Amino acid sequence: MPHDERTGILRRHTREAVRATAVLRLPLVGLMALLGTAVQVSHWQPFVFTVLLIVYGVLSLIWLVVVFTVDLGPWSGWTFTVVDVVAVVSLCVASGGATALLLPVFFLLPISVAFQYRPGLTAVVGLCTAVGYQIVWVVYSKRDDTVGFPDEVYLYFGFLLWLAAATTALSYVLVRRSATVAALLDIRRRLVAESMNAEQRERRQLAEHLHDGPLQSVLVARMDVEEVRETHPNVILDAAETTLRDAASQLRSTVTTLHPQVLAQLGLTAALRELADFHSRRDVEVTTHIEEVVHPEGEELIYQVARELLTNVTKHAGATAVDLDLAVTDGRIVLTVADDGGGFDLSVVSERVAQGHIGLASHLVRVENAGGTFDITSTPGAGTTVVASFPT
Structure with missing residues (x-):
């Protein structure tokens, strides 16, 4: 399969993944709004949280419209993911820090890019997600000296790193399988092309055989009949000449169907x-x-x-x-x-x-x-x- 065609297939797959992620992002924003109303922790900043969530929701809605109306380039796979990471970290800080109910949202970020056929991007996003989780804890621990870094922080950090590795592996497997399918389609295309070329060669050979053999024989027989008719006209010869003329016409039509000379x-x-x-x-x-x-x-x-x-x-x-x-x-x-x-x-x-x-x-x-x-x-x-x- 040509490189440009294979790149086009991967680009279509990425575009589908970006669109699916854009659709799923809006319900996630809604769930985050519901979680925000349930947060009862210290350092809760409801106004800041609300503003950030509204901005994030509006940007998500605009992005949804853009990805379904504009044919975006490869950069579309990571552009809004940066916004996702920044938005989740900011919302978690504004909603009370590491004890907020929004922390599970961190686990969704690597998954959202795992299906974009870009393992490198998935690994970067997964790593940034884990680091972002740590940043939230740093902010919260600095803001409240009594919190510190409990053991579960490192445990969740380990889970996030594992999730980054798992989603990266998933994306890598998808890319390899896509490449395998593309290679099989390439083999199938070449086999069909070879079969078609063989069929075309046979059609040409058959057309040449009919043109140089049976058609010429029929034309010669028709000329002989016409010569005899000129000296000995009769009904039987008229019928024979008509039959030979029809046969020649049918043979010409068959030859043209098998291999149109005007095309060549x-x-x-x-x-x-x-x-x-x-x-x-x-x-x-x-x-x-x-x-x-x-x-x-x-x-x-x-x-x-x-x-x-x-x-x-x-x-x-x-x-x-x-x-x-x-x-x-x-x-x-x-x-x-x-x-x-x-x-x-x-x-x-x-x-x-x-x-x-x-x-x-x-x-x-x-x-x-x-x-x-x-x-x-x-x-x-x-x-x-x-x-x-x-x-x-």
Whole structure:
């Protein structure tokens, strides 16, 4: 798998973890507010605590909106975690120091970043959490000389260090498993690509064999029949010539289906326009908006997908009009086929695959294994739109 693609997968995982943490943070702020009202310890600073908690809650709400509306970079994984550590330490100090009921919140900080596929960040946050707990005790012990450092302080500090190590190990395991899955997907993609290349080679060879063998024989036989007709016209020869002409036409169509010469000779744009013209002669109006696209590695796949989609429209959709669009959008090649036909229930696709109708499904798998996406939107009675995107 290319490094950029693997980085993109990890980035998506991190973004999901950041969003999940942002959602879970607000209920935590609410629980902290409830705990704050139950605190009955010395050095309680209710006004300071309330102000800090309101500021923390507002920032958490703003962050929640940001992470769901803006595509943030890798820095988003640790940015608000710094705010979390500072906020928890400050709230614990304001709520009465180390004897406050908020101390268990410390244990939640390392867990909140363990699922971000960043072991280093998890270790740093875990260590800072343990140190922050000690700082709270230092503040409280300095403020009240009778408190000191009880044995349980060191015990809790040890628990926090263990939690930092455990969450770091968890994050490391997640990263390793993600890398393993990515490697397996890479192997699968290469195997599919090799299989597709082998299939394409066989299709070309078969097309060349039909073109140079049976098709040429049929054309020669047709020429012989035409020569005989010129001198000895009769009904039988007329019928034979018609049959040979139809056979030649069918062979040409088969050769074109196996390996379209226009694609090899003139490129994807010309091949798609010829494909649209071919289907326009079947009582379906095909409107094209095709940009000039050069993508030698993926042109045959794009052409095959377009041909499969247009064939499905003419055979099954009952459509009168089809839009065929090919454009480059956001660095990706996007093929769109939209018809005004009867549409269908998307759940039927899996049923048809189970019944052995794998034409569309096989192309979906090929597109996805080539690093693309395949989206189908259809409603019975409202037409169908298929959008397939391919990496450039």
